[in-house]
Amino acid sequence: MEFEKLSELVFNAGIVGAGGAGFPTHKKLAKGVKQIVVNAAECEPLMMVDHHVLAKHFGSVVKALNLLIDVLGAEEAIIGIKGKNMHLLDKRIVDEIKGTKVKIHEIPDIYPAGDEVVLVYETTGKIIPEGSIPLMVGVIVLNAETLYNIYSAVEKGENVTRKYVSIGGDVERDVVVRAPIGITIRELLEDAGYTNLEGKAVINGGPMMGKLVDIDTDVVTKTTKGVLVFPETHSVIQRRRMPMSMTLKRASAACCNCSMCSDVCPRYLLGYNLRVDKTLRAASHGEVQNAENFTQAALCCGCGVCTVIGCQQMLNPQAISMEVKGELARQGYRRENNKAPQEVRKERAGRLVSSDVLIDKLGIRRFVKTTAAREDFDFDPRIVYIPLSQHVGKPATPTVKEGDKVKVSDVIAVTDATALGTTMHASISGTVKKVTDKYVVIER
Ligand code: SF4
Numbered sequence: 230m231e232f233e234k235l236s237e238l239v240f241n242a243g244i245v246g247a248g249g250a251g252f253p254t255h256k257k258l259a260k261g262v263k264q265i266v267v268n269a270a271e272c273e274p275l276m277m278v279d280h281h282v283l284a285k286h287f288g289s290v291v292k293a294l295n296l297l298i299d300v301l302g303a304e305e306a307i308i309g310i311k312g313k314n315m316h317l318l319d320k321r322i323v324d325e326i327k328g329t330k331v332k333i334h335e336i337p338d339i340y341p342a343g344d345e346v347v348l349v350y351e352t353t354g355k356i357i358p359e360g361s362i363p364l365m366v367g368v369i370v371l372n373a374e375t376l377y378n379i380y381s382a383v384e385k386g387e388n389v390t391r392k393y394v395s396i397g398g399d400v401e402r403d404v405v406v407r408a409p410i411g412i413t414i415r416e417l418l419e420d421a422g423y424t425n426l427e428g429k430a431v432i433n434g435g436p437m438m439g440k441l442v443d444i445d446t447d448v449v450t451k452t453t454k455g456v457l458v459f460p461e462t463h464s465v466i467q468r469r470r471m472p473m474s475m476t477l478k479r480a481s482a483a484c485c486n487c488s489m490c491s492d493v494c495p496r497y498l499l500g501y502n503l504r505v506d507k508t509l510r511a512a513s514h515g516e517v518q519n520a521e522n523f524t525q526a527a528l529c530c531g532c533g534v535c536t537v538i539g540c541q542q543m544l545n546p547q548a549i550s551m552e553v554k555g556e557l558a559r560q561g562y563r564r565e566n567n568k569a570p571q572e573v574r575k576e577r578a579g580r581l582v583s584s585d586v587l588i589d590k591l592g593i594r595r596f597v598k599t600t601a602a603r604e605d606f607d608f609d610p611r612i613v614y615i616p617l618s619q620h621v622g623k624p625a626t627p628t629v630k631e632g633d634k635v636k637v638s639d640v641i642a643v644t645d646a647t648a649l650g651t652t653m654h655a656s657i658s659g660t661v662k663k664v665t666d667k668y669v670v671i672e673r
């Protein structure tokens with residue numbers, strides 16, 4: 230297949246990074262790339278989507294990789310998977326690919342193994358320069374489900390209308406479901422049998438990086454990876470409920486300047502000039518003389534290790550760093566590429582955070598199940614709210630109007646292919662009830 234053909238196919242199918250980042254995949258594909266790294270790290274506790282995709286669709290993921298190697302001219306593809314999850318892979322396929330360009334690399338059971346800076350280092354030994362992208366070191370990183378979506382588009386002509394989602398946390402059983410895009414979180418939970426949500430709160434994503442959701446208005450998107458339920462009183466929820474003004478006040482009053490938050494930062498340990506203790510102090514004390522104390526927050530991935538592992542004063546450097554990073558993005562600030570070679574700090578080996586330690590620090594041990602049922606629910610929502618922006622870049626422009634009849638997989642919104650954006654499709658058949666600048670609403 231020609232590169233242009235593949236790129237067009239991926240764009241038309243509406244494929245974006247399914248691991249949570251949502252970067253339009255056709256813009257990530259690059260000819261002449263050396264390595265394709267597969268993010269199958271299943272980084273956050275309680276999440277099971279990568280497990281599911283690899284257990285169920287390993288053969289399809291390998292086919293997609295072989296196609297990409299061929300079209301992009303890549304030297305190899307490396308599947309980054311934790312050693313403890315190797316049993317999920319079909320042994321027959323593991324044997325078949327030995328000696329081919331598709332390789333499996335067992336990564337340690339650390340957090341955040343799925344952060345692309347950490348993952349690229351663990352799988353290739355390369356460090357992505359500060360403020361840069363993996364392509365700078367000849368690598369593209371694709372999530373396991375994204376690869377499955379590429380396979381489905383190429384082999385079956387399928388567009389992205391469904392998303393694999395882990396449901397877990399303070400629930401009796403964990404499941405992985407494939408939900409229609411645009412279904413409300415409440416309907417998703419209720420259809421999957423979770424009706425008792427009294428005194429509970431729900432986050433979209435893992436316990437480290439997930440965001441609080443309103444289950445009645447938030448919906449499943451192309452990047453929803455997990456829907457986790459926690460008691461309202463749990464620290465995972467309470468930390469997220471705290472207003473930024475209070476987070477800053479507490480930091481101003483209680484930070485002892487010990488710098489342990491920075492000392493354990495995974496990106497700092499890979500050589501980045503990222504000292505979150507300085508951002509926290511500058512923001513909480515109103516010290517604006519040194520702009521670098523703020524602009525360095527652009528290097529933060531929001532992993533939360535500084536907060537959960539580093540800070541013994543129960544402060545939240547992660548939230549402050551991400552607040553600053555968000556403001557920098559709103560102001561259009563871009564960190565300049567630092568092309569200088571960087572070295573791993575020698576203390577890194579002793580400061581890696583094991584998933585086991587993280588689970589205890591988060592206080593979520595009682596929510597960890599040994600298995601997750603992998604079930605195909607027959608979701609049949611009456612109504613879906615399909616966001617026009619489920620990805621990095623420009624929102625899609627609706628191509629339908631109120632009253633139009635649509636079938637599953639019909640195009641309902643598009644972006645100019647040259648812009649950063651993607652295509653949206655109907656996830657149920659029905660009538661377009663409403664078109665706003667944010668959503669296309671379809672009713673069965
Ligand atoms: S959240 Fe904290 S630990 Fe993670 S990258 Fe940002 S500063 Fe470092």
Ligand code: SF4
Nearest residue numbers: 484485487488490540
């Ligand atoms: S670890 Fe906590 S107390 Fe120490 S410098 Fe960081 S925010 Fe301040």
